[in-house]
Amino acid sequence: MHMKRRLVAAGVALGVAAATTGAAALTAQADPAAPSPAAAEPVTWTVDGLSQTEVAELEQLGFDVAHDHGGEAQIIGDQAVADDLRALGHDPEFFDTVYKDVAATAQQEGTYYGGYRTVDAIEAHLQDVAAAHPSLARLYDIGDSWLKTQGEGGHDIYAVCVTAIAAGDCEQDPDSTKPRFSLIAQIHAREIATGEIALRWIDDLVAGYGTDAATTDLLDTTEVWVVPVVNPDGVDIVASGGDDPVLQRKNANDSAGNCGARLGVDLNRNSSYEWGADSTNPCAETYQGTTAASEPETRAVEEWLRALHPDQRGEAEDDPAPADARDVFVTLHSYGEYIIIPWGYTENAAPNDARLRALGEAMAESNGYLVGTNGDTVGYSTSGTTDDMAYGELGVAAFTFEVSPDFGNCGGFLPAFSCVEDTLWPENRGALMTAAQAAAAPYAG
Ligand SMILES: [Zn+2]
Structure with a gap:
């Protein structure tokens, strides 16, 4: 498993979002030391009912908006990212895993x-x-x-x-x-x-x-x-x-x-x-x-x-x-x-x-x-x-x-x-x- 890297990545991303936008509320939610390993796995969340302006604002804040269709955005992140979305008044729901099953065969060179x-x-x-x-x-x-x-x-x-x-x-x-x-x-x-x-x-x-x-x-x-x-x-x-x-x-x-x-x-x-x-x-x-x-x-x-x-x-x-x-x-x-x-x-x-x-x-x-x-x-x-x-x-x-x-x-x-x-x-x-x-x-x- 590679949970350490994911924890670090999530913490850095959220810290940056807060620092570069002044969104102080985010900082309180970002606690990269606390989440359990499972909670640190980046997954895809859906957030419904967003205007184009709101989607653009989330992107500008540093959220990873992977996809948006008719106001339903798909946002990638771990549990801490979902908490940040909730702190902003949104209601993220789990949509899918990002990482799929990798066949347990020996990794080929290259x-x-x-x-x-x-x-x-x-x-x-x-x-x-x-x-x-x-x-x-x-x-x-x-x-x-x-x-x-x-x-x-x-x-x-x-x-x-x-x-x-x-x-x-x-x-x-x-x-x-x-x-x-x-x-x-x-x-x-x-x-x-x-x-x-x-x-x-x-x-x-x-x-x-x-x-x-x-x-x-x-x-x-x-x-x-x-x-x-x-x-x-x-x-x-x-x-x-x-x-x-x-x-x-x-x-x-x-x-x-x-x-x-x-x-x-x-x-x-x-x-x-x-x-x-x-x-x-x-x-x-x-x-x-x-x-x-x-x-x-x-x-x-x-x-x-x-x-x-x-x-x-x-x-x-x-x-x-x-x-x-x-x-x-x-x-x-x-x-x-x-x-x-x-x-x-x-x-x-x-x-x-x-x-x-x-x-x-x-x-x-x-x-x-x-x-x-x-x-x-x-x-x-x-x-x-x-x-x-x-x-x-x-x-x-x-x-x-x-x-x-x-x-x-x-x-x-x-x-x-x-x-x-x-x-x-x-x-x-x-x-x-x-x-x-x-x-x-x-x-x-
Ligand atoms: Zn592309």
């Missing part, structure tokens, strides 16, 4: 929590794929993680281009011969199934070329680009918990200080398009950073997207991408079983709303997810997200997948590893194929 791969193992796998399939896959270093920029270890961030490589293919230049589908995963480190799904997509493509007709046709006509782990420093923190993964969402930027286990910038609130309406509390899970694209991971992904996708959309919020625009982008997140379309930053409909919904519905034929805007799905607005940047700046048809259900063994941020192979990958394979096949003309029809 894995954690029943089989999820570490960053080092993922990097080694990507090198292997590129070496084994030189005519189909090419590996690129697109930038550094925050720790690497500080000279404190860290990682390069890798992108793989997969296509039947002809002269001029797989170059980081938006003037490409083939249309492009780009995919990113694990920008939120603790959404651990997403990186595994991205890796399976790469493996499936290189294995299927020449044997599977749809895959062969796709790779003959389209470049598929994948960044399986946008936030490798965060994933290192997650994996450091072993069978009790640390619930690190953000990157490892600790320059704001005093956040303890809640360090980092939310890389999906740090993008440059319409940045700046999210959390200003450095210890909140949705902390947006000090400036637009302040984080090296954000800049790496944005520069990579600009190098892949031509700028096809006008500057105004209501300028549509033209009907003959190309390219599709998907960012994999957890959880809730949604396919979310722009905009995130405003409740106004995106100018290509009808076509974005139609393509989302075509993807949902495979995974069964609910298609819609933030307002239609998760119920909260967001600013500085990658999908708003890809669509807003470049006109790429952009989608957020929220993979895995709300609860159960395959639900939440930490599904049992067997769920990846049994349900999460199979149900999303077809959705990703539909997205990639639409890269030539996502807005046509």
Whole structure:
């Protein structure tokens, strides 16, 4: 068991919430020395009847609001966190465990929590794929993680281009011969199934070329680009918990200080398009950073997207991408079983709303997810997200997948590893194929 770490994490988080917001009532409730070991286990609580403003206030206070749907928020924390919610007048009810059963098999080298791969193992796998399939896959270093920029270890961030490589293919230049589908995963480190799904997509493509007709046709006509782990420093923190993964969402930027286990910038609130309406509390899970694209991971992904996708959309919020625009982008997140379309930053409909919904519905034929805007799905607005940047700046048809259900063994941020192979990958394979096949003309029809 790893109860000591959890106790420390909970105490630090609550201390920070009180210190940075002046919510003195919280301090009286936070007593990290007192709870029994069972009470220190982080679980998911539901709180009903919240307004959007109240949800935002809880986030700003430092509560880990994992999910919100129609005023029912799901908040992660231990018994002390539930007590803090009660002190604020809420009525949290136990919803589900965060940690699922881990098979009692010997841990394989390079894995954690029943089989999820570490960053080092993922990097080694990507090198292997590129070496084994030189005519189909090419590996690129697109930038550094925050720790690497500080000279404190860290990682390069890798992108793989997969296509039947002809002269001029797989170059980081938006003037490409083939249309492009780009995919990113694990920008939120603790959404651990997403990186595994991205890796399976790469493996499936290189294995299927020449044997599977749809895959062969796709790779003959389209470049598929994948960044399986946008936030490798965060994933290192997650994996450091072993069978009790640390619930690190953000990157490892600790320059704001005093956040303890809640360090980092939310890389999906740090993008440059319409940045700046999210959390200003450095210890909140949705902390947006000090400036637009302040984080090296954000800049790496944005520069990579600009190098892949031509700028096809006008500057105004209501300028549509033209009907003959190309390219599709998907960012994999957890959880809730949604396919979310722009905009995130405003409740106004995106100018290509009808076509974005139609393509989302075509993807949902495979995974069964609910298609819609933030307002239609998760119920909260967001600013500085990658999908708003890809669509807003470049006109790429952009989608957020929220993979895995709300609860159960395959639900939440930490599904049992067997769920990846049994349900999460199979149900999303077809959705990703539909997205990639639409890269030539996502807005046509
Ligand atoms: Zn996420």
